[in-house]
Amino acid sequence: MRVRVLVRPKRGILDPQGEAVRSALPALGFEGVRSVRVGRLIELELESEAEVEAMCRRLLANPTTEEYEWEVVG
């Protein structure tokens, strides 16, 4: 079973990677991007989804500064 976890900085939390991308875009000729948020994509191959929620809380995301969602993708 394949599970995809998306982790992103919570709203209001500084996102320096996103800010770096946003400010680099105009210099490359890309206009019209209002905001960029950069988070993590984590793909797991595992036997059961039973413990994914606990893995997210305890290891994959920092619940103080990040929010996460996950889904079975295959």
Add this chain to the structure above:
Amino acid sequence: MRVRVLVRPKRGILDPQGEAVRSALPALGFEGVRSVRVGRLIELELESEAEVEAMCRRLLANPTTEEYEWEVVG
């Protein structure tokens, strides 16, 4: 318009972040995870999807070591 870009290490490319997560899981009591790949989630707010492909190739992903996909999510 909101676009979600997923960037992941290509198959065969070393993924030290994924390996670090995979090796940490058993110590936390999580068994049965066969593989972990860690990539980036990039969420853009922009006016048109016309240039997203070019942004991916030129800035958001490294085409030598990473693969990417993107979709409009709202």
